[in-house]
Amino acid sequence: MRSYREVLATPAVRNVLLLGALVRIPFFAGTILLALHVVQTLHGSYAQAGALTTAVTLCIAISGPWRGRLLDRFGLRRTIAPSILVGAACWCIAPFVGYGPLLVLAAVAGLFDIPIFTVVRQAVIAATTEDNRQPALALESVSVDAAFMVGPVIGVAATALGSTRLVLFAVQMCLVLAGILMWLLNPPLRSAASDRVAERAVPRRQWFGPEFIALCVGACAAISVLAASELTLVAAVRTVGAQRWLGLLMAVWGLGSVLGGLIYGALHRSISTYLLLAALGAVTVPLAFANGPVLLGVTGLIAGLFCAPTIAASVSRLSHIVPEGGRGEAIGWHGATMTLGNGIGSSLAGIAIDAGGYPLGFGMSAAVGIGFGLGLAVLVGIVTRRHAGRADSARGHTMASPV
Template sequence: MPSASANYRTLLRTPGAAAFFLPAAVGRLGVAMTGIGIVWLVHARTGSYAAAGLVTGGFAVADAVAGPQMARLVDRFGQTRVLPCALGAHAGAVALLLTGAVPDLVAGVLIGATLPQLGALSAVRWSALLSGERAAALPTAFALEALANGVSYLAGPALVSVLGAAGRPGAGVLLAATLVVGGGLALAGQRRTMPPLASRAERRHAGRALLRSAFLRQAALGLALGVFFGAMQVSVAAYAVGRGTPDAAAPLYFASNCTNLVGGWAYGAWRHGGSPRRHQATAAACLTLASLPLTILDAPLVIGATLALTGLAVPVLLILASALTQSSVPRAVLTQAFTWGNSASVAGSAGAAALAGRVVDAGGAHSGFGVAAGAAVVMTVLALGGPRDSSPDVSKPSAPGETMARTALPPT
């Protein structure tokens, strides 16, 4: 897809873009490695997967709860002032885990509570950089973010697993922290593209936007997407083990992850005519149609092909959720809005993993796939709900100031 490559290259040639995107992508690789790195380290130390799961769960919950609070500070004081403090605290928390100076659960919670959401910070910079006449390029920028995220979660866990299997589980956690801190500090140093801070009056009125239906709909969709992820992870593993071929889980995950990258790449390169709300509803409906056969099919090749189809729709939903979030809240709370969406997804994934585990124990892997399909149905309903004209046509560039006016009065 040469045109796709040209679109992404053109985007990264925007003055200042590559300077903040690349450090954020490096840091995001570290973020993707952190959770699985904790699993390897705690299991090596205790010999218990239950203990490793407990610590990782504490890390995930702390990340989901503390992330929006850190984002609130970023919206108020700016990335340059908040990031170095957060990264210093994160490095200290990782040191506590590596040295065993405090109980592993306490260290895991501290690591999650101090982990900055670098993806949200990068997305906010794109929103500021591509305002006004360049706003039509935002979906492509969010697609680039989704690609970076997908690559991170493909390569990061694999790299940590290699280090863990080689008998160096602590190296995975240390490498993850090095990437997070290094990428985050490099991002904080890019003052040229740091979003302008809002005034106190703007912040006072902007917080209400996070309670309006336009944003809450996207947060709820993120929660449902997290449920889909969590249920799929458990169900795919249960399907492979149930057939007596546990090694088949890896290629099944790989099929879905690869098409995930393809779907995000293609959508980012496409000229996005029409309303993003309609695109979102279409993507959610396609995900539902692709997920439902998993509840009855059994042949491995067919399951793999169906999982690949679901992977095409997921990045489109992520890209559009970012675009619709950006257009529904004022800039004074944009970091919080992006972070709340991520926290909702993390919470949904964690809850769904527990729910799907119970469902699979009771009814098998196909019942777990049913949980994922149900989440896709909910996403479709959410995407179809609300006023039809609440989203602008992203194929048309905004006039100067139009994006700011649009975000100052979020639709209800």
């Protein structure tokens, strides 16, 4: 655990990780609150609730690369200031209007969403060296898992204490306040060395190549596996008649991810994100054969071990292949593909569950992880060897040329 002590001993990293953990709790609470607000307070259908959350999610995904590019060009404060103002204006009104205006206001707020994930990951990368970046990104990934588990629980519990209008307003104002705090702290998004040379935003063509695309596809596949597994776990619990254990089983699955992330971060060598993705798919297979809450818990704990490491390894590799002047936009694209993966995974799981029950749902999740993990590993290996061959050939021609 020495690597974690060294990371947390650095004030810049510690502060960014703490800020990211606090900001993400209301972020994840807001998603479930929107659905509850539509169904409980506006007396809408679940289809309307789903349409609203889908619209907001798509708007946030669309804004990711755009906001990331602005971070690269103009820095944190000039990028998030409009987000703070637009978010405050929209969410002061949205909880207190009908479904139609709520849909429009929430979508606009999504387009101007504060790029929390991009800022935190970019700041963590900037504050670390290659020696301590892996444990720092592992902690960042673990904090996402923790917020994902805690946020929805807090949001649902808060609705039992008061109107969803007030709770939704309070949660969104927490996000606005978090944006203000982020603006005040203004964590560096580039390393000190980069600041000294005043690096500008780099052209997209310098980093948007086959390996970056493969990373984004892999991240999309990883989140698809997780989203599909989450929905399938709900179906499995209902099928075996263990609904009262759903919350505990979700927590155990999340605990597995936290443990896996901490173990990965403590390693002294990196592991290919594509091999981790394939492993994530492989450890999902036993879930298809679990026929009770105990087996679901045990297999879920094991399956969770590869969740956080897969994402952390993907972000770590991104930091190696993308120059600092392009990381904001790159992380934005990376996050957008993960958002897309969430929707794809849930849709595929629904189809599989309807066709063959929860075993087929878990089987489909496993197939996505194994197939994309191994396939991308092979493709990236081929592309890397070709580039290496071209580089060697170019050096040979240069050495053979007369001076």
